[in-house]
Amino acid sequence: MSRISLYLKNKMIVPVAWLAIASPIVHAELLLGATFGENSKTYYVKQQDSFLYKAKATWQAERFELDIAKGHPSQLGKLLIVDDTVTAFDQSGELIWQDNKKDTDKLCLPELFGEFIKAHVEQLLNGEKLKCLGPVLKAKKLAPFTVSYKGEKAGKHRFQVGPGSLGMWLFMDSVDIYFNENLNRIVSYAGVTPAPVNKHKKMAYLEFQGALYTDNQVALIRNSPLW
Incomplete structure (x- = not known):
């Protein structure tokens, strides 16, 4: 878990699977963390003892699931990702939307940004800008993103996830993710999170910026339909 400074951008953003709306800037202390199991990761954002967001990712060779247990009702x-088909369900199991990717397409989700970077770190360090697709709630489809390496300073490697098309620039800002020198954990982060400001009010998403003071390991995902 990590203590970070919390604030909300006062502009509209669509970060991968979530839609943000305008809201006043808020300051508070959060805990960001994850736990790991065999072929699984549970990502969460907490404020004091309350989960603002919690989602469990599980992966196999041809199947990936992200179960969102805590967050805004929406x-x-x-x-669910099976082979090249991406499907979203609500909490009652009703189909919301479905989209397909090409066999060569890579998928990236905010809960696994670090894992995407780790799986492709050699390409990124060599200067490649990688394209990936993420599910966008408002559009009910997959949308393009880019991931790139921005350099090393004071033992920290900076990677950036940003919009992959002109249209996406209207909805999203870039996310900066900093890894340690050994590239095995995230040491700081600047950008949007999936956590809502308030689970009982109109949907708005939080952003944080700051150092992660405790161990934030990153799983190595080698075999899944994500990439």
């Missing part, structure tokens, strides 16, 4: 449900 977020709760499941994202």
Whole structure:
């Protein structure tokens, strides 16, 4: 878990699977963390003892699931990826939308940004800008993103996830993710999170910026339909 400074952008953003709306800037202390199991990761954002967001990702060779258990009611449900088909369900199991990717397409989700970077770190360090697709709630489809390496300073490697098309620039800002020198954990982060400001009010998403003071390991995902 990590203590970070919390604030909300006062502009509209669509970060991968979530839609943000305008809201006043808010300051508070959060805990960001993850736990790991065999072929699984549970990502969460907490404020004091309350989960603002919690989602469990599980992966196999041809199947990936993201179960969102805590968050705004509009977020709760499941994202299922089987082979090249991406399907979103609400918490009652009703189909929300479905889209297909090409066999060569890579998928990236905010809960697994670090894992995407780790799986492709050699290409990124060599200067490649990688394209990936993420599910966008408002559009009910997959949308393009780019991931790139921005350099090393004071033992920290900076990677950036940003919009992959002109249209996406209207909805999203870039996310900066900093890895340690050994590239095995995230040490700081600047950008949007999936956590809502308030689960009981109109949906708005939080952003944080700051150092992660405790161990934030990153799983190595080698075999899944994500990439």
